[in-house]
Amino acid sequence: MDLFEYQGKQLLARHGVAVPEGAAADTPEETVAAADTLGYPVVVKAQVQVGGRGKAGGIRVATDAGEARSHAQAMLDRRLRGHVVRRLWVERACDIDAEYYASFTLDRSARLHLAMVSSRGGVDIETVAEEDPAAIARLHVDPLDGLTTADARLLVEQAGLDLRAADQLAEVLVGLWKVYSEADAELVEVNPIVVTSDGGVLALDAKVTLDESAFYRHPEWDDLRAFQVLDERERLARAHGLNYIGLAGTVGIIGNGAGLVMSTLDVVNKVGGTAANFLDVGGGAGADLVAAALEVVNSDPNVRAILVNIFGGITRGDQVAQGIVEALSRVDLRSPIVVRLDGTNAVEGRAILASHQSDRLVSEPTMLAAAQRAVDLAASGVPLR
Amino acid sequence: MSILADQSTRVAVQGLTGSQGRFHGLRNRAYGTQVVAGVTPGRGGNDVEGIPVFDTVAGAVEETGADATLVFVPPKTAARAVLEAADAGVRLIVCITEGIPMHDEVEVSSYLRRNHPDTRLVGPNCPGVISPGRCNIGITPGEIALAGGPVGVVSRSGTLTYQALHELTRLGIGQTTCVGIGGDPVPGTGFIECLRRFEADAETGAVILIGEIGGSEEEEAAEFIAAEMTKPVVAYIAGVTAPTGRRMGHAGAIVSGSRGGARSKMDALHRAGVEVVDDPTEVGSRMGSVVAGLAPRASGDGAGS
Numbered sequence: 001m002d003l004f005e006y007q008g009k010q011l012l013a014r015h016g017v018a019v020p021e022g023a024a025a026d027t028p029e030e031t032v033a034a035a036d037t038l039g040y041p042v043v044v045k046a047q048v049q050v051g052g053r054g055k056a057g058g059i060r061v062a063t064d065a066g067e068a069r070s071h072a073q074a075m076l077d078r079r080l081r082g083h084v085v086r087r088l089w090v091e092r093a094c095d096i097d098a099e100y101y102a103s104f105t106l107d108r109s110a111r112l113h114l115a116m117v118s119s120r121g122g123v124d125i126e127t128v129a130e131e132d133p134a135a136i137a138r139l140h141v142d143p144l145d146g147l148t149t150a151d152a153r154l155l156v157e158q159a160g161l162d163l164r165a166a167d168q169l170a171e172v173l174v175g176l177w178k179v180y181s182e183a184d185a186e187l188v189e190v191n192p193i194v195v196t197s198d199g200g201v202l203a204l205d206a207k208v209t210l211d212e213s214a215f216y217r218h219p220e221w222d223d224l225r226a227f228q229v230l231d232e233r234e235r236l237a238r239a240h241g242l243n244y245i246g247l248a249g250t251v252g253i254i255g256n257g258a259g260l261v262m263s264t265l266d267v268v269n270k271v272g273g274t275a276a277n278f279l280d281v282g283g284g285a286g287a288d289l290v291a292a293a294l295e296v297v298n299s300d301p302n303v304r305a306i307l308v309n310i311f312g313g314i315t316r317g318d319q320v321a322q323g324i325v326e327a328l329s330r331v332d333l334r335s336p337i338v339v340r341l342d343g344t345n346a347v348e349g350r351a352i353l354a355s356h357q358s359d360r361l362v363s364e365p366t367m368l369a370a371a372q373r374a375v376d377l378a379a380s381g382v383p384l385r
Numbered sequence: 386m387s388i389l390a391d392q393s394t395r396v397a398v399q400g401l402t403g404s405q406g407r408f409h410g411l412r413n414r415a416y417g418t419q420v421v422a423g424v425t426p427g428r429g430g431n432d433v434e435g436i437p438v439f440d441t442v443a444g445a446v447e448e449t450g451a452d453a454t455l456v457f458v459p460p461k462t463a464a465r466a467v468l469e470a471a472d473a474g475v476r477l478i479v480c481i482t483e484g485i486p487m488h489d490e491v492e493v494s495s496y497l498r499r500n501h502p503d504t505r506l507v508g509p510n511c512p513g514v515i516s517p518g519r520c521n522i523g524i525t526p527g528e529i530a531l532a533g534g535p536v537g538v539v540s541r542s543g544t545l546t547y548q549a550l551h552e553l554t555r556l557g558i559g560q561t562t563c564v565g566i567g568g569d570p571v572p573g574t575g576f577i578e579c580l581r582r583f584e585a586d587a588e589t590g591a592v593i594l595i596g597e598i599g600g601s602e603e604e605e606a607a608e609f610i611a612a613e614m615t616k617p618v619v620a621y622i623a624g625v626t627a628p629t630g631r632r633m634g635h636a637g638a639i640v641s642g643s644r645g646g647a648r649s650k651m652d653a654l655h656r657a658g659v660e661v662v663d664d665p666t667e668v669g670s671r672m673g674s675v676v677a678g679l680a681p682r683a684s685g686d687g688a689g690s
Contacts, residue, residue: 103635103636104636105636106487106491106570106571108570108571108600108601108602109600109601109602109605111491111494111495111498111571112491112495113491114636116636124635125635126635129635142495143488143491143492143495144492144495144496144499181488184486184487184488186487187636189635189636191635211486211487211488213460213484213485213486213487214486214487214488216460216461217461217486255544256544257542257543257544257545257568258542258568258597259540259541259542259543259544259545259568259595259597259623260542260543260544260545260548260623262597262598262623262624262627263542263545263548263621263623263624263665265624265626265627266623266624266625266626266627266663266664266665267664267665267666269625269626270663270664275626278627282483283483283524283543284405311544311547311548311551312526312547313512313524313525313526313543313544313547314405314409314481314512314524342529342547342548342551343526343529343544343547343551344524344526366666367548367665367666368664368666
């Protein structure tokens with residue numbers, strides 16, 4: 001789950017990392033009230049999860065209430081790089097002496113966490129990494145040891161940061177490590193960390209991605225989730241605990257296992273079709289979940305055919321078949337379903353499907369044949385009603 | 386021969402008394418695997434269709450001589466279950482559990498590397514290890530595999546593994562061992578550890594590698610294949626048309642550089658001399674031609690089992 005900037009900053013602050021004082025605002029009135037309380041000048045920042053926000057006019061300085069109001073009016077409910085701005089973050093402006101970069105993420109190759117720190121903050125760090133990799137200090141962090149203050153000092157020195165602020169910078173790095181490790185984050189990235197003209201050190205931005213697998217031990221994430229922007233199909237899928245990504249094509253796709261579903265997208269594409277979605281029911285899906293998956297895909301008005309591709313391991317073919325049959329009786333399906341079923345209990349599953357075969361439900365023996373059939377049905381274009 | 390596990394492997398199922406553990410534990414036994422124990426804290430002294438259940442892995446090891454465990458414990462306690470097995474001296478731990486938090490996985494990986502370098506964890510979030518005709522430790526449907534070799538299979542995707550086995554078996558091509566290493570960001574065992582074993586295994590004549598987008602394991606495997614493998618490899622990478630999710634920070638991109646995309650992986654493997662197919666249903670037939678071209682194995686090595 002990707003957090004908005006203001007959510008990330010609130011998380012940082014809870015772990016003792018200094019951020020500029022600020023407040024969230026959903027209306028021009030709230031924006032002015034927040035700015036009045038904070039004291040001018042303030043920075044008004046659009047809360048959207050897209051890069052290049054500043055260049056697109058999503059970050060503006062206001063020196064009085066009139067400006068704060070007009071900035072809010074110019075941003076709220078408008079699109080910024082395709083994303084509707086529903087909330088602003090208003091924070092006290094600060095005088096910046098230096099801008100740095102810091103992040104914690106997983107290095108999959110090393111199977112360890114990786115800290116990266118650079119003196120080249122406030123700019124596109126990927127460009128820095130390409131053109132001048134030595135400008136980024138890196139340190140693998142073993143979770144059994146954690147990031148010590150000594151480690152953090154070393155990073156500050158290796159990255160060539162302002163040593164007059166070394167203690168505070170090291171403290172910020174240790175704080176960011178705590179956010180990363182204690183909050184079950186997959187990514188904590190601050191660009192920039194600033195040293196202010198009065199010698200303070202602040203996190204001026206925050207990109208935080210939380211690991212959804214750890215949701216069970218973070219009940220406080222409910223609040224964060226409430227403001228996540230999802231399209232309607234994604235909202236419905238999440239309510240059922242399904243892994244769904246909406247796409248623009250006409251063949252609805254349901255499968256078990258991310259690899260098989262990705263592969264199904266590839267095969268549909270290869271035989272000339274386009275996928276309407278990625279939907280992984282996961283391992284061990286029962287009849288209810290399969291029926292729910294069909295409901296979600298069916299709610300997409302672009303879908304002209306639904307391809308169900310199951311290779312059972314922990315998932316049992318008979319339960320998948322029961323889910324399909326259940327959905328047929330419960331849901332007003334607009335598109336025909338093509339099913340390919342193999343693996344655990346596939347024989348039982350196919351028998352269940354065979355007794356319900358119709359123009360709305362067809363089975364194919366192989367993945368390729370099923371993809372071809374679904375693409376043909378989608379191309380014939382007419383939904384069942 | 387096979388890699389990682391064979392008919393002499395003695396398996397304890399952690400979570401045997403749960404519904405998944407029971408279903409698959411019994412199915413593994415029916416396949417011929419030596420399922421010698423179950424482990425469920427608080428349920429010691431019971432049995433599941435004749436398989437004795439113990440409170441701890443240490444107890445199961447002591448009483449039954451188990452040298453491998455199969456983990457069906459839910460995500461909240463799965464990491465602890467893996468560490469318990471390692472501390473009890475188990476040499477092979479196959480973890481099926483899906484949804485273990487990333488930070489737990491890194492901790493497990495570090496702990497094993499530091500304290501139990503000879504313990505091999507396969508998974509988590511994987512289908513397990515099957516050496517057809519010898520043992521099945523995991524959730525792979527045994528009937529889709531065919532004994533006798535000469536193909537080794539290693540895969541990051543569970544269901545695509547089944548797809549590959551199914552295609553091979555339909556063409557009458559047997560497998561030595563099939564390892565599902567799992568799709569999580571921190572797998573206990575990677576491609577390279579498996580490729581090295583297949584290269585050293587006398588019965589394995591060729592290898593299928595199934596990867597997917599994300600990370601750079603496939604690219605690293607390509608480097609290993611080019612440098613150290615003599616046996617032919619056929620590969621499939623899922624996700625050529627996969628949607629790129631909303632990517633927030635840049636740190637991930639800096640770590641993986643240009644690696645991670647399906648094309649990058651396919652190109653790297655192709656450059657390493659691997660036959661890369663662009664459709665998972667072609668994996669079997671392409672391997673068929675590769676196997677047909679294999680020189681007959683020297684008699685003697687590998688004929689013992």
